[in-house]
Amino acid sequence: MDAKPLNDLSQLCIHTITTKPWSIEEAAKNFSTEGVKGITVWRDALANRNIKQTGQLLRDNGLNIVSLCRSGFFPNKEKQKRKAAIDDNLKAIEEASELGTALIVLVCGADPSQSLEESRKQIQEGIKIILPQAKAAGIKLAIEPLHPMYADNRSAVNTLEQANDMAEALNSKSIGVAVDVYHVWWDPDLEQQVKRCGQNGNLSAFHICDWKTPTLDLLNDRGQMGEGCINIKQIRGWVEDAGFNGFNEVEIFSSALWKEDQHHFLHKIKENYLKYS
């Protein structure tokens, strides 16, 4: 059964990458003016900023800082690079603390020069290493399964089942899972795995956008809600039935939409969010 209709913007969060042409200061002001209640911050948006002050600015604009996107990318054939990835993940935990968010989304990574099994092992090992620091900082790490078309070099965790397996194996309150409809919509086992994710207390984030036909680019041709074939309402229904009541985060990478007037785009996001999500 589809979820109940969304009647307001109280659960609407937008990722800074969605309106990439805007600086984080512009995004904060414009999201706030338009009644958006949450923001997820991509790390590139924080470059050359005082992170604490930026966090304060977001809160001053009435925005909940839902998560920091993204760290991860643990696997590498070279030990030195795996070590560098750990350092970067620890840095992300510091950044999240300074920013004032309690969630980091992990894009787990994959190295095409080694097997998926090896990459998966290195992901789990990497998360284990950074887990104590996350716990100490009061920050949850959300494993995000990525669409199988990213299995070569972005994530060796490609189904919600795998993310659930990993989260349950790590067995910590500082571990969760991020469900993005773009990555998982095709999965015949999705309803069941969403349920399992909730039952185990791991359902930590919900990302939305749409899958366009045709999709012209593997990375930057996501559609906004309603432009594609994903039944977002159905998946939101499953996610809410599984106990999730957090933000619905609009995360869209689109070369085409980034070229549009971002104010117009933001209006369309609000409209489509209420209509199709």
Add this chain to the structure above:
Amino acid sequence: MDAKPLNDLSQLCIHTITTKPWSIEEAAKNFSTEGVKGITVWRDALANRNIKQTGQLLRDNGLNIVSLCRSGFFPNKEKQKRKAAIDDNLKAIEEASELGTALIVLVCGADPSQSLEESRKQIQEGIKIILPQAKAAGIKLAIEPLHPMYADNRSAVNTLEQANDMAEALNSKSIGVAVDVYHVWWDPDLEQQVKRCGQNGNLSAFHICDWKTPTLDLLNDRGQMGEGCINIKQIRGWVEDAGFNGFNEVEIFSSALWKEDQHHFLHKIKENYLKYS
């Protein structure tokens, strides 16, 4: 464990689409000259030909006609279009008979304007309808699971598990499954599902190519064996352990490789087949 090395071309089959710039007559001559032993014929290659004579030409060149590629595309929201798909599938069965091959590969289809569940139902219904004619013609229909990035409009069957489920539900000697490494390499359940496929007598075809990093196009940027991250030897090992001893079919769609000199490309295919498959 990886498969034993390939020492000769006795199991090498190439799809006509792989060397798309060549007519089927050119492909027949050049494959034959280079010692290729099998050919899979794409239906577009038969346009404006006498199909029986073309089949004879292929056999005269010492080529096994491994399969006809492709029919399927059963799902559609409109009944009239589903009916048209059935007609086209029956035509494909006739073409396969005339050509003299005992296998048709099914790209099952999907309609982005309806749910995947509905598309999956329509696929199974469609196959059921054409099954008696396939049986009468002595032709096997191989369900090919397609990569999840094609779930919108090419196939709602996206994992080998789903293909196995469907083949087992249809429960006929005229039904099989085609395993293409490009579509299934990322699947954590692959080894197990290949085993199951063989145990149930459904492992009917094995297609090879490679997944490049980066992949620049969802459709036409496949790599040749060795150019990417797929461990073809490992998957071939599983496929052979599951009882398959048919052709290894090179199926590559690549705008870049189609622009190359096709004789040079064919030499590289042979070399890479022995080295990386």
